Structure formats: C-alpha cells, structure tokens
Amino acid sequence: MTVDTERARHDQPPEHGEIHLPSPSAWPCVCAGGITLVFFGILTSFVFSVVGVLLIALALAGWIGELRHE
Amino acid sequence: MSTVAETFPERAALHPGRLTRDVPPGGLLDWFTTVDHKKIGIMYLVTSAVFFALAGLEALLMRIQLSQPRAEFLGPGAYNALFTMHGTTMIFLAVMPWLLGFANFIVPLQIGARDMAFPKLNALSYWLFLFGGLLLYFSFPAGVPPDVGWFAYAPLTERPYAMNQAVDYWNLGLLTSSIGTILTGVNLIATVAKLREPGMSPFQMPIFTWMSLVTGFLIIWCMPALTAAQVMLLFDRYLGADFFRVTEGGDAVFWQHLFWFFGHPEVYILALPAFGVVSEVIPVFSRQPIFGYKVVVFSGIAIAFYGFLVWAHHMFTVGLGMVGDAFFGASTMIIAVPTGVKIFSWLGTMWGGRIRFTTAMLFAVAVIGNFTIGGISGVHFAMFPIDWQTTDTYYVVAHFHYVVMGASLFGIFAATYYWFPKITGRLLDERLGKWNFWLIFVGGTLTFFPMHFVGLMGMPRRVYTYPDLPGWGSINLLVTIGAFVQLVGVLVFLWNIYVSLRRGERAGDNPWQAFTLEWATTSPPPAYNFDTLPPIRGERPLWDLEHPDEAVKGHDGKGDFKPGDPAGPSAAPPGRSSDAAYHAQSGHATARWFEHLSVPVFGTLTFISSEVFFFGALIVAYILYRATTNGGPGPEDLDVRTTALFSVALFASSGTIIMGERRLARGDLRGFQTWLLATIVLGTIFILGQVNEYRLLYQEGVTIDLSPFTSAFYTLTGFHGFHVVIGLVALAIIAGLSFAGDYRHGKRLAAVESVALYWHFVDLVWVVVFSVVYLWTLVGA
Numbered sequence: 001m002t003v004d005t006e007r008a009r010h011d012q013p014p015e016h017g018e019i020h021l022p023s024p025s026a027w028p029c030v031c032a033g034g035i036t037l038v039f040f041g042i043l044t045s046f047v048f049s050v051v052g053v054l055l056i057a058l059a060l061a062g063w064i065g066e067l068r069h070e
Numbered sequence: 071m072s073t074v075a076e077t078f079p080e081r082a083a084l085h086p087g088r089l090t091r092d093v094p095p096g097g098l099l100d101w102f103t104t105v106d107h108k109k110i111g112i113m114y115l116v117t118s119a120v121f122f123a124l125a126g127l128e129a130l131l132m133r134i135q136l137s138q139p140r141a142e143f144l145g146p147g148a149y150n151a152l153f154t155m156h157g158t159t160m161i162f163l164a165v166m167p168w169l170l171g172f173a174n175f176i177v178p179l180q181i182g183a184r185d186m187a188f189p190k191l192n193a194l195s196y197w198l199f200l201f202g203g204l205l206l207y208f209s210f211p212a213g214v215p216p217d218v219g220w221f222a223y224a225p226l227t228e229r230p231y232a233m234n235q236a237v238d239y240w241n242l243g244l245l246t247s248s249i250g251t252i253l254t255g256v257n258l259i260a261t262v263a264k265l266r267e268p269g270m271s272p273f274q275m276p277i278f279t280w281m282s283l284v285t286g287f288l289i290i291w292c293m294p295a296l297t298a299a300q301v302m303l304l305f306d307r308y309l310g311a312d313f314f315r316v317t318e319g320g321d322a323v324f325w326q327h328l329f330w331f332f333g334h335p336e337v338y339i340l341a342l343p344a345f346g347v348v349s350e351v352i353p354v355f356s357r358q359p360i361f362g363y364k365v366v367v368f369s370g371i372a373i374a375f376y377g378f379l380v381w382a383h384h385m386f387t388v389g390l391g392m393v394g395d396a397f398f399g400a401s402t403m404i405i406a407v408p409t410g411v412k413i414f415s416w417l418g419t420m421w422g423g424r425i426r427f428t429t430a431m432l433f434a435v436a437v438i439g440n441f442t443i444g445g446i447s448g449v450h451f452a453m454f455p456i457d458w459q460t461t462d463t464y465y466v467v468a469h470f471h472y473v474v475m476g477a478s479l480f481g482i483f484a485a486t487y488y489w490f491p492k493i494t495g496r497l498l499d500e501r502l503g504k505w506n507f508w509l510i511f512v513g514g515t516l517t518f519f520p521m522h523f524v525g526l527m528g529m530p531r532r533v534y535t536y537p538d539l540p541g542w543g544s545i546n547l548l549v550t551i552g553a554f555v556q557l558v559g560v561l562v563f564l565w566n567i568y569v570s571l572r573r574g575e576r577a578g579d580n581p582w583q584a585f586t587l588e589w590a591t592t593s594p595p596p597a598y599n600f601d602t603l604p605p606i607r608g609e610r611p612l613w614d615l616e617h618p619d620e621a622v623k624g625h626d627g628k629g630d631f632k633p634g635d636p637a638g639p640s641a642a643p644p645g646r647s648s649d650a651a652y653h654a655q656s657g658h659a660t661a662r663w664f665e666h667l668s669v670p671v672f673g674t675l676t677f678i679s680s681e682v683f684f685f686g687a688l689i690v691a692y693i694l695y696r697a698t699t700n701g702g703p704g705p706e707d708l709d710v711r712t713t714a715l716f717s718v719a720l721f722a723s724s725g726t727i728i729m730g731e732r733r734l735a736r737g738d739l740r741g742f743q744t745w746l747l748a749t750i751v752l753g754t755i756f757i758l759g760q761v762n763e764y765r766l767l768y769q770e771g772v773t774i775d776l777s778p779f780t781s782a783f784y785t786l787t788g789f790h791g792f793h794v795v796i797g798l799v800a801l802a803i804i805a806g807l808s809f810a811g812d813y814r815h816g817k818r819l820a821a822v823e824s825v826a827l828y829w830h831f832v833d834l835v836w837v838v839v840f841s842v843v844y845l846w847t848l849v850g851a
Contacts, residue, residue: 021106021184021185021597021598022105022185022189022190023105024100024104024105025103025105026102027190028105028191028193028194028197029102029103029193029197031197032194032198032200032201032250033197033201035198035201035246036198036201036202036204036205036246039205039242039243039245039246040205040208040242042238042242042304042308043235043238043239043242063190064803064807067821068807068812068818
C-alpha cells in the first residue's frame, strides 16, 4: 500500500502510464470497531472485549492480505 | 489564468495514462471503505461539525441556566455533566479533528502528493475518532454522563468520589480517539517528510503545511502523557492501583502534571493549524507574500517547543514553590514572544496590500484581534499573583474562549470559506457569509468579552448558579444573549453550506487566484489529485507561474516581495525546479538522512518517538513512587539476578534479528528464517520469565493494589511486556509470511526493517526499565 503510494508519487512517469492508488478497504473500520469494543467490554461485559479482540485479529489478517496483493 | 498544462506542455505527459485502483463500492459503503485522504478529510469535517453542534447545544443549555441569578432550569448534577461534555467535546471531538480534517484534505494537495503516507492507517484514525466519540456519548443513554470537568482532576475521579461509570466513559472514550489522533500525527509527519513533491524544499512548503507538520509533532509527543495518565486512572479504578489515591500514598497532583504536559501543547494543537490557515488566507487576499515567511515558520516551531515547558502555569494555585512558579511564569511570558511575532507578520503582510475583504479574510483578520486579546489575558496568568486571584473565575473562561473560539474556531470558519470551493467545486455565498461572520463576531464578543468583568468581580466558573450580586445578573444575561446570537450565526453558516452545495456558483480551479499547489488541480480534485504540477521556485508556485518575470524580480527584492523579506532569497534557484526532480528520484539536491528511509520505516521511527513519551511518563511515575511502599515490599525485594538472566535473552534477541536482516539482504531466506525464529524464541523466554516473576510475586501477596510502588512497578513492567508480546506477534507474522514465500528477491523488505526497528526499541526500553527498576536497588545496597 504505502510502497505503492510512494512509487506512484516518485517514479514518474509511471510505468505504462499507470498510477496505482491504494484500493478501498473495510479493514480499518473493522479494526477500529474491534479496539472500541475491547474498551466497551471493560465498561459492560467481557464478551464485548473478546469479540473486539477477534475483530482486531480478523481485521489485521485481512489488512495484511490486502497489503500482500497490492 | 493559464493552466499549468498550457504553460508547461511537456508536463502534460505526467498525466496518468490509466488509473489503476479497485473500483470502489458505490453509495454509502464507499464511505466505510474509502482510504482517499480527501474523502476521509470530508468525513472528519462533517463529523467534527456534528460534535460541534452537540457541544454548542450543551453550552446553550448552560447559558439558559446562567441567564439570571438563582435560576432553576438545570440542577447542579446536570450542569456538571454539561460543562464536562461541552469542554471535552469541543476540544477532542470538534475543534481538533476539524483542523485535522482540513490537514487531511489540504496537506497532500499542498505538497503535490497523491495521498497520505499511510492511507489505510488514515482511515483507521478516523474511525477511532468517530467510535471514541460515540463511546463517550453513549454515556448519555447509559445514564452516566461524565461530570468531572474536561481535565478530570484526581482524586475526584477515584472510586470513593465517583462510584458510577461516568469517569470510565470519559476515560475510555478519549483513550480510543487519542490512539487515532496519535496515528494521524504520525501520518501527517511521514506525509510531509516523505511524499513531498521532490522539487519542493522545506522552506517552499505552504505555511499551513508547516503548521500541520509542527502540530503532528505536538500530537505524537504530548498525547502519550494523557494516554499514560488515563491508563493509570483506569488501573486505579479497575485494579485498585494507587497512582492518584491520596489515602494510599498516591499523588493527585501527579495527574495534574501529566494532564497539563498534554493539555498545554494541546492548546497549540488547536491554535497552530488555525495560524496556518490565517497565514494562507491573509497573503492571498492581500495579494502579497507572507511577510517574513521563515519568521512565521520558526515562530511556530518555537511556540511548539516552549509549549512543552509551560504546563505547570495551569497549576500555580497548587503551591509549586517559588522556583516552580518563577520558572513556569517566565517560560509562559517567553512564549508570548513568538506568538506576538506572528501577529506582526500578518499585519506586515496586509500593510500596503490590495486587500479583499471576503468572508474568509474577515474571519482571518478577526483571528488577529481575538488572539491578541486572548494572548494578552494569557500573559496576565503568567504573573502568578494575578493567577492566584483569578484562577477558576470567568476571567479564565474568557481567556481560553478568546483563544479556542476567537482564534481556532474563527480559523476553522476562515478555512471553510477559503477551501470549500476546492473541496466541493462550489463557492459559498458571500452575502450569507458576511451575515455569518458578523453574527458570530458580534455574538462571540458579546459572549466572551463581558466574562472578563464578571470574572474579575469574582464569579467562579463551574458553579451552576449564583447569588444576585450587583452587576452579575445583567452581565450574565448579556453573555447568554451573545450565545444565542452565535447560534443564529451558526445556523446561517449551515444554511449557506446547504444552499451553496445545491446551487452555489461554480468555483473553477482557482477562484481566489491563490498561490499554493492545492489550487493547481480541479475543484474538487480527481482521485489521483494532479494531472500536472507547476515547477516550484518559491513558496507561491502558482503566483510564480502567472508572473515569471515578476517572480525573478521578487527574489531580488524588487518585485512583490518586500525588501529584506526572507521569503525571496529562500526560494530555490530556477535551475532546481521540480521539472528535473520530478523525472529523477535522485534529483533532490538537499538529501537529508531521513530521505533514504522508506516510508514505513520513517513512520515506524516517528511512532517510536511517540512511544518514548509514553514510557517516559510510566518511568517518571515509577521514580516518583518507588519509595512509597506503605510499609510493604519495595524495590529491594525484587529478584534482580533471575530478572537479569531472562533480560539477557531479550538483549540477545536484538543481535539475532540483526543477523536475520543481514541474511535476508544477502538473499539467504533460510538463514533469515532461522535467525527470526531464534529471535522469537528469545523473546518468548523473556516473556515467560516475566510471567514467572509475576506469579512468584503474587504468591507472596505482592499485588498491584498494595502500594503506589507496586502499582507503578506492575504498570511499567507490564506495559513493556505488552509491547514485547506485540513485537512477538509482528515477528511471528513476518516469519509466517516468509514461509509463505514473501520477502524473496528483496521484496517488501521495509516491513521486516520496520518490525526489527520496533523490536530494537522494545529492547532499548528494557535497558532503561531494567536499570531503573532492578539495577538501582543494587546502588548503595
């Protein structure tokens, strides 16, 4: 993602006239939801915290998967 | 005005022949998945405006209650909740993210970049801000809105005084959004440092970009102090720790130190971007370059630097002693110098200029006046005998509202009128804009200026009602009327946005004939931001483009520049334009050490510098409390020898990861994997050793709630252990990916380098922690 962004900026003119911008992703939103649920669980029930940790793990896995294919 | 492509046809070749990006999902889902800095910027702006409306509503309810003596519109509990939520919301969820929203949208455009350095991290930051705000506001339906003030002084926030969860909603809501804000700071710094148009030297960057950069540093270095304080408070409330429990030997004043170490730089986080806006708007509408470009830049840096040395002026009534009072009084007076310099720079820019009083300019000029008033009353507080008399009165409320409302919020209005055409493609209506300005200006003055008088008369802040003393009732009525005039002004503002979005005049690329790169593209800009970029020969590339001869003269001090204006000579010589640099990555003449770093490595280093402040706060807490054992076990009871043994494993792991990196650089993937696994094993040995130490200590009854010493010991070593675990997870991911075939042929090495750097940092922290916690006990033993 970031390397691509950097390449898009600096390696001008782009190869074959292409500029690759990072693709849309839902994982940042899911990850933030997970972090928030961890804290919400402290206030309410540990079940929310467990769900939060699982969401963070899921988001990181998805995020890294996207990084590898960009 | 000629376009960039017309003037420099060869640069039209930079037009992307084809844009590759996965097709974004349409509609609402697009906003959930976007990583485009412009869309995220708009999300920040809209969300901040909603929180601003909520905080404004809370203020109006308070003003209804205070409009007359002994009113019974609100009870004391409701009033406490309203002033807490008003302050917290305005600072953390409205003004700060509003300015960061503009930074998100505008900074990459101003430096000719295509996005932020870490677009997905940018999205994560936004969602953390939003969810943190929602968590804070969930306290209302939960029936426990926070009621301890925006700085939540201990020991009022401790269990015996705050039994319900109000404090916890405040604590955890802000903790969530603060993590996002720190990541935004890292992103801003990495973007400006690494993604700048190669032909743009630091002293050719627009002032708003400069101030956003400085704000980024303020954020990453001051916010960890708040985060650390909030973690301590959380542990006090949930684990029975004793950080701020006075009855158990804790120190309530320590909260104040940590909070204001964050809190005062926070004022500049709110002010500097607004100063950046003013420094963009005034030159454009005076048709002059900024007077004293470098002076404006360096005064911003000086404000940020001194901002870290003045925090205890919020604490003069604590009783710091004469030396403390004198130091913080003097440092506070010194900080008035660079802020005063900015005022003169803005006045100098307008002097002799062809001034156009657009709405943006009106708001910017009002910032100068308002900030002068707020700044002068700020200097009053530097004289601590005056502070002793006026503390916790409406004089303080008047002062900081002149700064945060009169400067920061007026700066936001100026920014909105100035950049709305760029963001939406349509101009805001100027006639409604004038109504907007005058209503806000008159309403704001009516609200906040009389507060000085009622404050000097002795009216305390944060009290839900007041007796009918001479003058108090009439002044308070005036203040309330002013607040409602502001409400009308805000409604006109919202109406203006609504009608302008529907049928506002088309803006074109550069409706203000402005100078900086964001105006060198369409309004709104395309997803990839720029087709072409003009050469950068000064801090006003678009003006230079329009006036090639004048620009050269200007650099000689004969044209539009003023004699002696440092802006001229600082401009790059024409030979070093962006044309050449744009085609050759090595074309950057002034190579700095960080320019050789990849973006992820630079970002990791920036984040590590933030972590230094977090651990710094925990280490200070440990040093403060190491002798406060309440007669129980102390540092000398720790097992230094065993800890030293498993510490060796951690120290050795820095060596093994270096070996792994060397193998990878040589293309020896198997060797890399072997050393990486060795690092993981050594890190795991350390963690197991620490877990065993905790187990033995707990068996002996040494628990976190025993004394301030045990609280500080477990928090410091525990957070270090938590960082080791995160490092181990990152190493395990790297190892897994390498076995899956990644990192062959030198690909994605930046990820390995970033994780290795983080691991070294975790080791280095343990060198300090081990010395302070364990080795110290051997001194004098």
